[in-house]
Each structure stands twice: as structure tokens, then as C-alpha cells.
Amino acid sequence: CVRQEAGMSEIVIQVGQSLLQERLAKSFKQDIVLIVALSYVDLSRDAVALSPPDFIKSCELLERALKLLQEEGASNLASDLQAQIDETLEEITPRCVLELLALPLGQEKREEGLLGLRNILWAVGKGGASAIAGGFTREDFMNEAFLYMTASEQVELFSATPSNIPAESFEVYGVALALVSQAFLDKKPNLIQNADNLFMQLQQTKVEIDFALERGLCSLLVGDIDSCRTWLGLDNEASPYRDPSIIDFVLDNSLPGLCKLLETWLVFPKFRDTQDVQFKLGDYYDDPTVLRYLERLESPLAAAAAIVKIGTVKASAIKALQKVFP
Template identity: 25%
Template sequence: MRISLDHYRILGVTPQASTPYLEQVYQSLLGWVPHREFSEVALAARRRLLERSFQVLSNPELRTEYDHTLAEGETTLKIENADRIGALVILYSLGEYKAVLELSQPEAEEDDLTRSDRILVRALSHQGIGLAHWQEGNFAEAGDALELAQEELMQAGLFLHLRGELQAYLFKLRPDRVLHLFSTTDEHPGRLSQGLTLLKEMLNERGGIEGNGNDYSGMNREQFLHFIQQIRQYLTASTQEQIFAEEAKRPSLVASFLHAYCLVAIGFAEFRPDYIRRAKGIFIKLRPNQNVYLESSLCSLLLGQIEEALSEIILSKEYDTILHLAPDSDLLGNLCWYCEHCWLEKEVYPHFADLSSKLPSLKAYFAEEQVETYLEELLTKNTSEWVPSSLPRPTIPPPIWKIPLDTTPRPNQRNSPLWKNHPPKFVVARSSLNYC
């Protein structure tokens, strides 16, 4: 058979190379082994091709004749079947991985003596392609190529050590791969399920978001929390809700907190106050570990439970700032403005792929018929399960959906530290959830 190779490429030199330099390169190549797992049969075939090329190029007459052949456009060499594996090894050494894969299809018939070498050179070529993609930042493609290499080795039941190396690469690559898969789902919809599978593997290996297990990615707990924050911007609210609802069952304080945010996002965007009520229940359960009175207060506000909202905000660390957002406005007015412009717009919506470009509107939310119906029923039930008797109880104003809302920008908004557009950050310390 003929292969797209020439004597210069086999030796890795240019047509201008001198004879002494050719001999130096030739001797160096003879002493170099492309990979320790290649058999003596494959290495002998490679040596025969190296020797053949050196004999042609080191002989002035043969070299001149061969140069004329190249000038006429003949850039292939006839390779005997016995030396075919040697040609594949040389192509692999030259970094021509795609050529190796094209010339060594898995179903191709070859001598049993070269079967393991053919599988090895294919796996190494897949690995080379994967590492090249990795270096270029194409993490999804890198993972696919490395998995192909591992799959071929596993099917053959060969080269356990190399399979271990490939698995180590896949573990290390996995965080970047997940991010790349999630960030390109618009162009490649199938990547979402692939990314979710890999994410679930990482969570299980770590024992959850705050777990101490080892996923072999090299990330510590703080880095993994940052990774979770990074992936959120590429996932919809419903997808995140499924992820964090499942993770919260471990149990997980961080997952519970994020699950509540998902419920708030879905509840507000889809006019589903029942979701917001579920979120409030989660925030209530988190109180022993963290001051989340702000979040539960804002949920109460969205549920029309104004007495509870004002009672809870008094106990939050943001109370003084919200109280003085606008000197000429009351606490309820400031709380409404903060809920829409600071919380929903700046801290909730930006972390969901399907909501980040939208602007929340309290007026539209409370004007929705199904919201008003639900809140009327909730008011009729006169539920007070969320408000401990120890909380201060301000004067009860009318139902919020019947109050004309003023959500115009506050005069002091840019002087308030709460106006800063910081995404919510969370860390786990002393078994508690810290939100700042």
C-alpha cells in the first residue's frame, strides 16, 4: 500500500539538511522509543523505514533522483504490509494523529502480531488529539477524544497503565469540560445532558457540594463552590432547581440555599407564588445556621405577608441600610424597591440562563390574576406559621397587591452598599452557610 509519507518527513528533516546532520538525526531516532508499550515487532518495522529513508537521503545520487520525484508531485511511499505498523508509529511520532486513525481503522485486518500495537497507536493518537484540544481550550472536544482512547483500550482489555493515565487526564479536565459543555448548549443541545452527567459524577464522588470526597480534579472545597457558581450562569432555573433539589437531600446547606433561589426565580418569573412559599420554607429552616431574614422577608413580601416581611427585615443585618434607602419613603416602600432592583434584578435573575436578560417587575407580578388569587387565599387562611411570637409586629398595612407600588430609583441608591452589583457568594464554614 502507499502512504502519504516521504523520506524527509520520516526522518523529520528538511530537504536542505546536510548529510552529517542526517546521520546525527538518524542515530538519534534509532535510540529513541516513541512509547514504552510498543512491541519489538512495531519498533523493528519503524527501524526498517528509518534505515530505508536514511539510505536514500545519505546517497547523493539516490537523493537527487528522489528530489526529482518529489518535484514531480509524488509525495507517497510504497509500504510493505510488514512495515505498515512502523509507518503508523512514525506518523504518530510526527503528530499526524488523524492520518494514523484514517490508516488504522479498527475493523481493518492485520497480522495478530501487530494487533496490540495498532490499538495502542490509535489510542495514543486519540490522546494526542485530546491534549491538543485541551491546550487550545476546546475542553469538550478534548474530553471526547480522551474517552475514545480509553474506550478502545477497554474494549481490547489492553494497556491498563495507559488507561489509568487517560482516566487521570479525564478527572483533571472534568471541571473545564463541564463548563465548556454548559456554555455551548445553544450550538450543541446534546451537550447539556452530557454536562449534567459529568456534574453528577463529581458531586457523588465529592459527597455533595460541601463534601470532603475526592473527585481527583484538584479542586478544594472553596474552589468547587466557585465552580458551582460559574456553571449556574449557563443553566436555566428549572435545570438548576432539579440539581439543587436533589443535592439538598444529602443534606446540603449550600444546595438548600441555591434551591430556594431557584424556586424564587421560577415563582416570580412564572407567576407561581406557591414556589416562593416553598422557598420561604427553606429559608426558615436555614435560620439556625445563617441570618437569612432578608431572604425570608422578601419572600413574605412577594406572598403579600407584609406584617411578616416587616417583622423579619428588622432582624436582618441589612435593616438599617434598607430603612435609609430614601429618607422620604417608609420601610415598606424601600423594601419593595430593594426587592425589585437589588435582589431580583441583581442577585437572583443574573444566575439563570433563561432570566439573565430579563427585568423583574413587581407591578406585573402583583397584577397577574393567578398571583392575586393565590395571595387572597393565603390571606384568608390567616396563616402565621412563619412568624415566631418573639418577632416584632408592626402595624398591618393593606394587602400589597392593592397598594400602588413605587419602584422608581431611590435618591440614595448609589450610596448604599447594597446597590453594588455583586453576585451572591456562599462558603461553608464551621458547618454553616455564610451568605454575604
């Protein structure tokens, strides 16, 4: 016990674990279990005190302490200490999950973060509460978690969420953007319809935002330029969706202007796996899978073909494009 108080927790744990392999009197064994558990707690505090804190290590140490108390000391041993450990774990687990998600993609341990994220969000969602332990609101926690997640992981989380946990508007919007990212990078234009359906859902529930820009650019990604122009209010000065800043942005160069708007809107830095992606619209519209999809939709392939050339557009090319897309 003196050693533990002197801060030699690792030695205490090593010696204690060795003693627990022996046949000990019950009272002596419980004393050893308690001392080792307290040493784990001491080390967990040290991990949190680091700069930056190591919440993964702290959680692991607290879980070892709790397991030791429950399995080796019987469930009634140091019930107050067990309750304190449970309370501390609940408080720091959100931070631990964020650290796990921030691990390199493909690292096996990162899967624990994805599982922990579901456990936290679904437990909170069922209760109808907006607060999460650790001082997070649900929205703040999710937004921070999304910084460490790929687009496909965000879509998978949304799809797997139980139906009794309704998604909030910011979640729906983020997943819609993730679907657009997936569609563009994986050349799966069918996902654009899924994204547009989510934007339409938001359009029907959030009257203060019209989501016309998002729906218009989804239309452009499937080659439906007429619908795109309608959503952006390009052809109707009385359109409720008309945004003067967008109008000014696209009207001078027409189709090239729309495509530049689309490139500006595609927020790939939002997703971990696309932060450093250098993309061109031509890579999407010139893909055989995309073109076949546009053909099935009877979308204007001439416009899609024109878009492919926009990366090298010059004044003469703009004139040619304006003949295709006046």
C-alpha cells in the first residue's frame, strides 16, 4: 500500500497480479485485488493528465480495474469504488471513442471506435436526450466524430440506426452530402437519387431553409440540367429559390458556371477519406458507368460530354458549350 501511495503503481500491479496466481486466504486476496484495482485507477488518472490526454489508455486501465474487482473480488467488493469507476468511464468514453476514430484508417482497434459511437448515439437517442456525457451535446459529438469518419462510414451509421431513433436534421444533411461524395468518387450516380430524397425530406421539414441549391446540383450530377436551372431559379425571376449571388455566379458562363458552382459545393474536405482528393468533374461524367446511367435516365448526354471538357475550357470552348446549353 505504501508503494501505491508513492506512485509505484506499475510495480504494485505486477507484484499483485503475481500474488493473485497463488492460493490466498480470502481476506488477503481481496486486499490484493483492491490494491491492484486502485493502482489501475491511479495510472488511468496519469493517462488523462498527459498533454494531450490519452483517453484510450485511461479507459482501458479503468476497465481492467472494474473487471478485476468484479471477477476476482466478487461483485460486492468495494461497491463504492466500482460505482466511481463506472461513472468515470461514462464521462470519458466519448473522448475515448473520438480518439479511436482518429486512429489510422484500416487499424483494427479503430473498429472499437465505430462500435462505441453506435453505443453512445443509440443509447442517447432512445432516451430522447440531447446531452452526452463529457459535456457534449449530441450534435457537437456527432460533428466531431464525423471529422474522423469516411463518407461510407457515415452512410452506414445512418442506415444502421434503429427506426425508433429519429435522425436530426443535421444528421440527415451530413449523410446526404456523404452520399453525394460516394456517388461522385465511386462513380455510382444512383446514390445521387438517395441524396436528393434526403434533401427533399429536409425541404419538407425545415421551412426556414429551401435546400434548392443542393437539389439543383444533384440534378446536375445526373445530367438533368433543366431541373437544375429550375431549382436555382435561373430562368424565372419570380422563383422563390432564386439567389442573386448564385445567379451572378453562373449566368455569365452558363454551363461552365454551373459546373464551377458544383465543384465549389462538393465539400469533400468534410470526409476523412477525401480530404486530399484532387477531383475533376470530367472524371465523373466521362466514366462509362455514369454515362450508361445517364442514358437510362434519358439525360442530355450532349451536356454531359460538354462538361467533360470544362477542365480545359477556353473562350472558344465556352462559345461551343453555349450552343449546347444556351
